[in-house]
Amino acid sequence: MNKNKFVYTAFLAIAFAATVSACRDKRSTGLEYARNMYDALALNPDQPVDTTNKLLASFKGHTAQVPPANTKPVGFTEYDEYPNTKEGYEAAGVSMVNPLPVDTLNLAEGKHLFGVFCSPCHGEKGDGQGHLVKIEKFSGVPAYQTGASSRGGNMVDLTPGKIYHTITYGVNNMGSHASQITPTDRWKVVMYVQQLQKGQ
Secondary structure (H helix, E strand, C coil), X not given: CHHHHHHHHXXXXXXXXXXXXXXXCCCCCCCCCCHXXXXXXXXXXXXXXXXXXXXXXXXXXXXXXXXXXXXXXXXXXXXXXXXXXXXXXXXXXXXXXXXXXXXXXXXXXXXHHHHHHHHHHHCCCCCCCCHHHHCCCCCCCCCCCCCECCXXXXXXXXXXXXXXXXXXXXXXXXXXXXXXXXXXXXXXXXXXXXXXXXXX
């Protein structure tokens, strides 16, 4: 019985001491189990840096830096020869050719990417009746087989280059998908869209 009293008294004493120590400083958060979550080792890109530090002196006062001159990110493909203009769209339609072979793997991946990025508006079958059209978030999405392009001509006649250009830059309510779909994956989507144009 005395042993239980001692344990109970010790527990109360520790709890009282913890409560009193936590109440001393209103800014104190109490015990900190992961200090590095409060004071990160990495530099915060939004905050100015201490330029007296020799290591950080070249940062010119801020940690967010532009890439070095004449460098490109890994996997980056330039698309400057076809600008986001009517002329660039027409030039892409004439000269761009899908470099990927038409095979079951590329078509399957294109179908998956189409389902993720395109079908909410264009519909699973490319009929322009996607979920967002049905709930009236967007309207006027043309069908690939029967619709007319807002840039002129029929959707069924769109060339691979025109489809690629549209995915890259967007048109009307459709925004650019260049930041979400890599150039190689864009060609897979183009391949699948061409199957939908044929009704397959």
